Amino acid sequence: MSASGSADLLIEGVGKRFGDVVALDHVSLQVAQGELLTILGPSGSGKTTLLKVVAGFETPDAGRVTVGGVEITALPPAKRDIGMVFQNYALFPHLSVAANVAFPLEMRNVAKPEIERRVAEALAMVELKGYEARLPRQLSGGQQQRVALARAIVFNPRLLLLDEPFGALDRKLRETMQLEVRRLQRRLGLTTIFITHDQEEALVLSDRIAVMNRGTIQQIATTTEIYERPANDFVADFVGESNIFHGTMSAPGMVVLDGGRALQVRSDKPAGAKVGVLMRPERFAPSGANAFSGEVIESVYLGTSFKLRLACEGGPELLVRQPARGALPAAGARVTVGIEPESIHVF
Amino acid sequence: MRTPPSRRLLVIACGLIYFFLMLPLLVVFPISLSSAPYMQFPPPGLSWQWYERYLDDPQWIDATWRSLYIGAATAIFALALGVPLAFALVRGRFFGRVLIDRLALAPVIVPTIILSVAVYGLFAKLKLIGTWYGLVIAHTVLALPFVVLVIVAGLRDFDRSLEQAAEGLGASRWRTLSRVTLPLLRPSLVSAGLLAFISSFDEVVVALFLAGANMTLPKKMFDNILMEIDPTIAAVSVMQILLVSVVLVLIGRFGRGLKDSAR
Numbered sequence: 001m002s003a004s005g006s007a008d009l010l011i012e013g014v015g016k017r018f019g020d021v022v023a024l025d026h027v028s029l030q031v032a033q034g035e036l037l038t039i040l041g042p043s044g045s046g047k048t049t050l051l052k053v054v055a056g057f058e059t060p061d062a063g064r065v066t067v068g069g070v071e072i073t074a075l076p077p078a079k080r081d082i083g084m085v086f087q088n089y090a091l092f093p094h095l096s097v098a099a100n101v102a103f104p105l106e107m108r109n110v111a112k113p114e115i116e117r118r119v120a121e122a123l124a125m126v127e128l129k130g131y132e133a134r135l136p137r138q139l140s141g142g143q144q145q146r147v148a149l150a151r152a153i154v155f156n157p158r159l160l161l162l163d164e165p166f167g168a169l170d171r172k173l174r175e176t177m178q179l180e181v182r183r184l185q186r187r188l189g190l191t192t193i194f195i196t197h198d199q200e201e202a203l204v205l206s207d208r209i210a211v212m213n214r215g216t217i218q219q220i221a222t223t224t225e226i227y228e229r230p231a232n233d234f235v236a237d238f239v240g241e242s243n244i245f246h247g248t249m250s251a252p253g254m255v256v257l258d259g260g261r262a263l264q265v266r267s268d269k270p271a272g273a274k275v276g277v278l279m280r281p282e283r284f285a286p287s288g289a290n291a292f293s294g295e296v297i298e299s300v301y302l303g304t305s306f307k308l309r310l311a312c313e314g315g316p317e318l319l320v321r322q323p324a325r326g327a328l329p330a331a332g333a334r335v336t337v338g339i340e341p342e343s344i345h346v347f
Numbered sequence: 348m349r350t351p352p353s354r355r356l357l358v359i360a361c362g363l364i365y366f367f368l369m370l371p372l373l374v375v376f377p378i379s380l381s382s383a384p385y386m387q388f389p390p391p392g393l394s395w396q397w398y399e400r401y402l403d404d405p406q407w408i409d410a411t412w413r414s415l416y417i418g419a420a421t422a423i424f425a426l427a428l429g430v431p432l433a434f435a436l437v438r439g440r441f442f443g444r445v446l447i448d449r450l451a452l453a454p455v456i457v458p459t460i461i462l463s464v465a466v467y468g469l470f471a472k473l474k475l476i477g478t479w480y481g482l483v484i485a486h487t488v489l490a491l492p493f494v495v496l497v498i499v500a501g502l503r504d505f506d507r508s509l510e511q512a513a514e515g516l517g518a519s520r521w522r523t524l525s526r527v528t529l530p531l532l533r534p535s536l537v538s539a540g541l542l543a544f545i546s547s548f549d550e551v552v553v554a555l556f557l558a559g560a561n562m563t564l565p566k567k568m569f570d571n572i573l574m575e576i577d578p579t580i581a582a583v584s585v586m587q588i589l590l591v592s593v594v595l596v597l598i599g600r601f602g603r604g605l606k607d608s609a610r
Contacts, residue, residue, distance in 0.1 A: 090506070093509075093531070
């Protein structure tokens, strides 16, 4: 069995095609014991297919899935001991809340008194005591979500899979549920895979994020790593707001963008290397080593910040966020901003 | 607020259609309570005599029981065949599926009289004429399309993620079927079973050919009209109408509405 710190869930070279469409192109990843890994990607990126392969609802064409050192690639879903929360919750509409939560225990032939005790415990964990006799349709969306969660954890599963579970909730409730899921997952030490297309949600919840696109994993890294040091254009663009340019290293620490503009950066890439350059909008200050001045073509007030779109002389269009202080610069106004070399990510 | 004339016309048209549909009932009900010894409308007086005649006649009672258990057996067999067939048609991917899909509805397309003659020829050889179970077999064929139509509609709307959830939570295929799929299909099953029952309980053409001496209620009524026209037939009709109405109410209450399954 696995030693502490090593991979609990191991996905190795998993491939899946549907006709001509490659849904998964030799995907490999590891999730450590107790870790929450988010698979982030747009729809059609293959993230749901990957989750189905782990849950056993899809059989991969190639590769292996291992949990705690035991291969499960060919096991039917019922034998995998995986708790899953579906996008639409998939609560059994004909069963009460208590019967829904008891379902996985009954399937495991747990004794009646034990079932009652564990159902009560699980419902207490998701703060749904007193709702035992209700039917799913008599609950609000958030409550249904909690029942689905209780049902997924009540049998102490080896893994927890969450398939875009917050999509149907309003913003406020979504934030509450995110924190609650995170708290519960930590407390139970459950190895968890979370699927979402919402990059903000991914940043809030995850230990690490795997960004997927077109059936391949673009980057797996911690949340800060993904945001600060994306591996490529896709990740930089998909996670957060960004200004992405391309250019060539002209000397160590110096990039010439394709438009001709030179920038000071921190990078040890050799001269002549083709590189991507990422500048996050919030990293701009009123002044800095690299100065840009330009005309405001669009300005939006966002409460805590201003969002400005600048057309710079002889150069690129920039998205800039500034703390909301003073008056919102009007369209047509001239603004100068700067950015330090260490705030620019070169990839 | 003034009702637009087009709407008033619609109400009148609907009222007329409704009246037309109800007309037989409006005649049959009073006649069944008639004190006259023959069919007469309006009846000269009221009495229960025709109901008494029905209840006291072992032939009528016999025919009623036979129709009831033939209907029940038909419903059971039609469900036993139709439900697996509907599953295969909706979920299966096999050669000839489309053909079978069309064939399953053939019994409603082929004229009943043709079917009856054909079945008569076959059953004569098999010595099934005049047996109650022969009639059950023939009625099951006729009832099958109703069952298939209703269950197919129910399965098309079925949320399969519920079955995936059950399997993911540790349920075997069999327990998923018995604990999740069938309970959720119950309204469709109820509708299908009761429709199959009614289709057999009301059926006369096949019964004329196959029943022989084993009278079913519709066949007895038919014979009764041919032989001796007396208002007993009206009393029987009223009770038959009441029974079918009760069944239809049950479908409305516990089953899936026909308007859903027509989709």
